[in-house]
Amino acid sequence: MVVDDFIRIATSYSGVVPIVVVLGLGTSYECVQQSLTKASMSMLNVERFNLQRSRQCIDAAIRHLFVQGEAVLSFGAEAYKSLLDQFLLYNFSISGFVKKLKYAAMDFFYAQPLSIIASIVGRSANDACPVRLTSDQIELIRMQRSVQRVLEREAAEGAGRAHVHKALTDDAFFQDVVLPQLVCRLSAYRQGYCVGIGLVEAIQTMAPEATQKPIRTLHYYGLGMQFDECPHWKTLAAVVRRMNMSEMKTLFGKLCHVLEQIPLVDWTLVSEGSIKVPELLQNASALLASPDSLAKRDESSSEEPKRRIRTRTDMDHRPFMLFHSGASDTELYVLERCCKAVETALKTCLESYHSVPLNEIFYYRHSHLLDTAFSAQPRAAVQTALGKSHYYINCHCCDSVDDNVAEDCGGDEDQRIMPTMHDSSISYRLHQECGRMINLFDWYSSFASVVEKESSSQHPNTAPSQAETQARFMRTVEEMQLLGFIKPTQRKTDHVLRLTWGA
Structure with a gap:
């Protein structure tokens, strides 16, 4: 009811x-x-719905936010690893991933003074800048290392020296002309990167299932290292080199389909060498479709065609085709051209983001801040507070130590035990000097000797009673047990077991 x-x-x-x-x-x-x-x-419109698994949800979020470039803010390699570890190493919860993502976005827009140019992303180079930057902000953009590399490259060409000089001296010209061009290059790189990840996924469909990686891992590989250095890319390249003609045709059909999904890419901005990936793959695909034309062209040439010499290197790079009875030298040459086209396309699309202008601004790199905020280490914090209590309670008497005490500790001031310290800090430092089993009476005797020094220095005529010292020691033992440093043992009732080691 x-x-x-x-x-x-x-x-x-x-x-x-x-x-x-x-x-x-x-x-x-x-x-x-x-x-x-x-x-x-x-009164109800009842519908059934199915929830995706957490891994599928995280892959979809990474694809839409980072790979397809729908978010203004991207993550660097270390920050992305921290974001991914929040999901993989804890409880596979999307909520933790979203919280860390929101925190990074807040830090970007509040702590990054150049986040104001995020409104330019997605606009054409001919569009007017929607915001007006101050001279300090423009100078800060000029100081970015990626922007300096672009201007130095243009100045080295000779014809662009006047353009570079005006960009360095005229703030209005830099904001209205240079800055939109830099942002367009960043957007073009992201589109090309999306194409590159799509090409890798298409190649993975032709590879064994054991070598296939989810998009979250592919994106981490793309951020962390160059294409030539990644072991996964080398594995996929070996798979491509072992394909025959029919498999290569199927692969290029999938690669061309990926290019059709993202047609509006300015490849002149993606690659410095002006390598157009669609033309590169289409030429290789046309060569696959009619390999006989290549053979006829070789026969019509005046030179005698050289017979292919199969060496040990060929056996390593293409073992399947060497033992295939129907493979001719022309087919091997076509397959080699196709393999080089695929590798060139991937190198062009999956270039490191460090070479992109304005990557210092739009690629979030504060991984330490995310780890500090979301991956708390209570044991380290408690041990630091007990070992260096004067940093927390602003106690100058514990920080100031005479030379005699420092010499007795071997010059290590962090290991000294001062009578002015807190009782918990005294017990903690004394327990660090013990072994696995701690005798409570010996621990108490050491604690009492330190406390008596405090009383004798502050109040020479009065000394604490034995009952007061025992009460203070019992309280510190209970605190140490509550914090997880010690625990009682049934083997020896007058001993406790030490649980933690190291600083």
Whole structure:
């Protein structure tokens, strides 16, 4: 009855507020019919839905946000690894991933003074800049290492020296002309990177399932290292080199389909050598479609065609084709051209983001900040607080030590035990000098000797009673046990077991 009444009340507000009611997980339609009246069922639009697995959700989020470039902010290699570890190394929860992502976005827009140029991303180079930057902001953009590389390259060409001089001296020219061009190069790189990841996924479909990687891992490889240095790319390149003609035709059909998905890419901005990936792959695909034309062209030439000499290197790079009875030298040459075309396309698309202008601004790199905020280390914090308590409570008497005490500790001031320290700090440092089993009486005797020094230095005529010293020691032992540094043992009732080692 309560659910029926709620549905009637919510229906009256459905024209003002959209209301979605989740009736259960794994609930069948028949169960809902049995639980509700016919009048309530007539007010509902019941639909079943299936939730994706957490790994599928994270892959979809990474594809839309980072690979396809729909988000203004991207992540560098270390920050992305920290973001991914939050999901993989904890509880496979999307909420933790989203929290870390929101925190990074907040830090980017609040702490990065150049985040204001994010409004330029996605605009054409001919569009007017929607924001007006100050002279300090423009100078800060000029100081970015990636921007300096672009200007130095243009100045080295000779013809662009006047352009570079004006970009360095005229703020209005830099904001209206140079900055939109740099942002367009960044956008073109992201589109080319999306094409490169799509090409890798297409190649993976032709590879064994054991060598296939999800898109979250592919994106990490693309951020972390160059194409030639990644072991996964080398594995896929070996798979491509072992393909025969029919498999290579199937592969190039998939690669061309990937290029059709993202047609509007300015390849002159993606590659410095002006390598156009669509033309490169289309020429190789045309060569695959008609290898006989290459053979006829070789026969019509005046020179006698050289017979292919199969060496040990050929056996390493193409073992399958060497032992294939139907493979001619022309087919091997075509396959070699196709392999080089694929490798060139991947090198062009998957170039490191460090070479892109403005990567210092739009690629978030504060991984330490994310780890500090979301990957807390309570043990390290507690040990630091107990070992260096004067940094937390601003106690100058513990920090100031005379030379005699420092010499007794071998010059290591962090290991000294001062009588002015907190009782918990004294017990913690004393327990560090013990072994696996700690004798409570010996521990108490050492603690009492340190406490008596404090009383004798501050109040020479009065000394703490034995009961007071025992009470203070018992409190520190309970605190140490509560923090997880020690625990009682059944073997020896007058001993405790030490649980932590190291600083």
